[in-house]
Each structure stands twice: as structure tokens, then as C-alpha cells.
Amino acid sequence: MWGGRAGSLLRGWGRQLTGAPGRRLLNCRAASQAGNSAPRCWKCGGPRGPAQGDGFFCPQCRALQPPDATRDYFSLMDCNRSFRIDTTKLQHRYQQLQRLVHPDLFSQRSQTEKDLSEKHSTVVNDAYRTLLAPLSRGLYLVS
Structure with missing residues (x-):
């Protein structure tokens, strides 16, 4: 069901934490x-x-978890903070994030997670729309 990065993230959660020798985990x-x-x-x-x-x-x-309110759109979308960005990379990142947080994926979860999913999806959509259009990207850069 989960492929790509989403699958690796989900599979990674089952791993044991390792620490420095002599330190208790x-x-x-x-x-x-x-x-x-x-x-x-x-x-x-x-x-x-x-x-x-x-x-x-x-x-x-x-x-x-709740969206990080301090995170800017460039870091969320994994783009350099500049006017020139790779829109193909932006589109791939948008699709990747929506595969993780889209509300349809949380229909069988708790109401809290449904609400958080909607918030994340809204932030991802706003970031994508803002960075995709040159005018809004420029305005976002100077704000």
C-alpha cells in the first residue's frame, strides 16, 4: 500500500533506537x-x-502531529529560498506530501487526526500555490 518515501518512513518506525556505548536508552x-x-x-x-x-x-x-507553524513554505516544499525554483521538483514534493497527509487517508482515524490532516493538506496546498506562481513566490520572499 505504501511505496516510496512514505513506505520507508512507515517501515522505519519499527526500528530500535541505538545510542552511544554505555548510555541507557x-x-x-x-x-x-x-x-x-x-x-x-x-x-x-x-x-x-x-x-x-x-x-x-x-x-x-x-x-x-499538528503542522509546524514556524516552518516556511520553502523548507516545507524542500526548495531553495530563492526566486528561481525547479517547478518540477516542487510538483513532485507536493504530490509526495499529499500522499502522506491527504484527508482521504485518515477517514478511519480519530477526529483529531482527521482535523490535523485537513490542516496539513491546507498548508501544503497553500505552499504549492504560493511557490508555483512567480508573482506570489516573489511576494512571499519579500514578506
Whole structure:
């Protein structure tokens, strides 16, 4: 069902964490209780972040997380922050992100994940439309 990068992200969640020799490994909850200041997962309470892929999913429970409000459209769409961008690469990234967060994929999930999926999808659509058109891209750059 999941191919490409999405499949590798999903398969990667099952792997064990490795640490430095002589250091005790902590699970998500223990790491967050040990003073980790990373944002926490809304579902399991574990730390979330860009440790897995783009940080869209909790590495522990795989629940979709809220969009990062501090992330700009260029980093979201994996583009250089300049006026000249590769629109083919932009389109591929758009399709890749929609395969991860599109609301149709979350129809059997909790209402929270459905809502988060809609938010992510909206942000991805806005980023794509903004960066695709030269005028809006330029205005976004100067804002």
C-alpha cells in the first residue's frame, strides 16, 4: 500500500533506537520526563520532532502531529529560498506530501487526526500555490 518515501518512513518506525556505548536508552515517555524540551505528541505524550522524516508523525505511536507553524513554505516544499525554483521538483514534493497527509487517508482515524490532516493538506496546498506562481513566490520572499 505504501511505496516510496512514505513506505520507508512507515517501515522505519519499527526500528530500535541505538545510542552511544554505555548510555541507557530511553523510550519516548522517559526521554521527555528526563528534561527533553521537544514538543510532545498529542496522543502518546512522547517527544515529537523531525527525528523521523519531516516530523509529520510521532516516531513512537505514528499519530499525525499538528503542522509546524514556524516552518516556511520553502523548507516545507524542500526548495531553495530563492526566486528561481525547479517547478518540477516542487510538483513532485507536493504530490509526495499529499500522499502522506491527504484527508482521504485518515477517514478511519480519530477526529483529531482527521482535523490535523485537513490542516496539513491546507498548508501544503497553500505552499504549492504560493511557490508555483512567480508573482506570489516573489511576494512571499519579500514578506
